[in-house]
Amino acid sequence: MQELVVGIVAAPGIANQLSRKLVDTLPQLLQDNISSQFQWKIEVVVDELTGSAEEADLAYQKTEDFLDKYNWHYIISLTDLPLFHDNESVIAVDINEENGASIISIPAYGWRPLTKRLEKTVITVIHEINVLFRDHPNQNNNHENHQDAYRNIFPFSNLRKLRTYTDDTHTMHIRYIVASKASGYFRLLSGMTFANNPLRLMKSMNSVIAIAFTTGASGLIFSTMWQLSNTFTALRLTIMSLLAVFGMILWIILAHNLWESERYSENKLITRLYNLTTLTTLTTSVLIYYITLLIIYLIASLILLPPSFLGNALELSHPAPFTLYCSIAWFAASLSTIAGAIGAGMRNEKLVRESTYGARQQMRKALFKERNHMQ
Numbered sequence: 092m093q094e095l096v097v098g099i100v101a102a103p104g105i106a107n108q109l110s111r112k113l114v115d116t117l118p119q120l121l122q123d124n125i126s127s128q129f130q131w132k133i134e135v136v137v138d139e140l141t142g143s144a145e146e147a148d149l150a151y152q153k154t155e156d157f158l159d160k161y162n163w164h165y166i167i168s169l170t171d172l173p174l175f176h177d178n179e180s181v182i183a184v185d186i187n188e189e190n191g192a193s194i195i196s197i198p199a200y201g202w203r204p205l206t207k208r209l210e211k212t213v214i215t216v217i218h219e220i221n222v223l224f225r226d227h228p229n230q231n232n233n234h235e236n237h238q239d240a241y242r243n244i245f246p247f248s249n250l251r252k253l254r255t256y257t258d259d260t261h262t263m264h265i266r267y268i269v270a271s272k273a274s275g276y277f278r279l280l281s282g283m284t285f286a287n288n289p290l291r292l293m294k295s296m297n298s299v300i301a302i303a304f305t306t307g308a309s310g311l312i313f314s315t316m317w318q319l320s321n322t323f324t325a326l327r328l329t330i331m332s333l334l335a336v337f338g339m340i341l342w343i344i345l346a347h348n349l350w351e352s353e354r355y356s357e358n359k360l361i362t363r364l365y366n367l368t369t370l371t372t373l374t375t376s377v378l379i380y381y382i383t384l385l386i387i388y389l390i391a392s393l394i395l396l397p398p399s400f401l402g403n404a405l406e407l408s409h410p411a412p413f414t415l416y417c418s419i420a421w422f423a424a425s426l427s428t429i430a431g432a433i434g435a436g437m438r439n440e441k442l443v444r445e446s447t448y449g450a451r452q453q454m455r456k457a458l459f460k461e462r463n464h465m466q
Contacts, residue, residue, distance in 0.1 A: 093129050094129065095121075095130070095131055096134055096164050097131065097163065097167065098157060098167070099134070099167050100137075100138050100167070101135055101138070101168075102137070102138065102139070102169065102170045103139060104286065106169045106170055106171045107137050109205055109209055110135045110169050113135075117131065118133060134163070136161070138157075154166060154187075154192045154194065165191060166192050167213060168193065168194040170196055172196070173198050173199075173279055173283065174199075176268050178358075178360060179272065181278070183241070183245060184241065185265075185266050186216065186219060186223070186266075187257075187264055188223060188264060189262040189263070191220040191224060193216050193220070195212055195216070197209075199275075200278070200282050201278040202281040202282060202284070202285045212244055215237060223265075238267075247274070248269050248275070250268070251267070251268055251269075251270040252267055253265075253266050279364070280364070281371075284375060287368060289372050290376075302427075303427035304384065304387065306430040307384065307388055307423035307424065307427030316422060317396075318405065320421070321415060321418065331421075331422070335426075336381055338428075340377055343373055343377075344373065384423075384424040389417065389420035392416050392419045392420055392423075398410035
């Protein structure tokens, strides 16, 4: 049986992780949905600048170089970076009509789980390439219209197909773009935040959590915290929470130089998008951190402070209600978050910077230049 090889050129990180999952699942799916007359094989190569938003011409050229180098039958670049048509519309899928080289942008999928949707996208792309080049007339003919297939993969998005000439390759391309600017950018932002993996950033916050918990736990045994928690209104506690959370976000950005200046930026849209994604990623991470502290303090206060004792200490004339324990935990979480931000540093500088798009892209470019210099 003849073997057909699908080469996936993946960006490091989430794109590479997802592509490795496709190695096991795609061959059978391609046999079932494209053609059972061939033995399908998936090969993955990792490349630093795959689909770079600022280096689109280089990305397309590198894709073609890989196609020639490995003699693949199909090549699909999987990138974790955003792609734009006319610097506005979000590109989900791009197919070069001359050689079938394709690029899939992961952030265009949004926050939802990706593996199944990526499988469907790759199948649809290969089917469209086959139709485009008429290479495999014996492929299954039960595939639905390509545009309808993509719309099923990208629900709640106004997906539009267009043919356009691209200066980067000097050829015609088929592009599937999110026509609605508002929904496209919202989906893109959530997808980029997912690609940044906020939970991974939590690994760098061990020292911050340790200092924060120590600060809050020591305060739980003093009556001053009980009295203030009982006195503060929900509005005041909310303001404390916001100051603590956004104060920590600001501290992380300044301490690790995560904010990109637009002054010397070649593409201000990309820079703004990177900065906004940095904010959403850090906000997600810090909120998880804050909620974790809140739950820990609530459990600790329930264990350390019996209701009758706490009620007598505050002269309530009745045992302390559960709402008071919530207020104490709320107050302690806010206070300790401020202390943690001031008194600790993120332990893994590299991990922090890899969790933001701008810094991660700079690291990839530096590695790419270093490898080219060595060659």
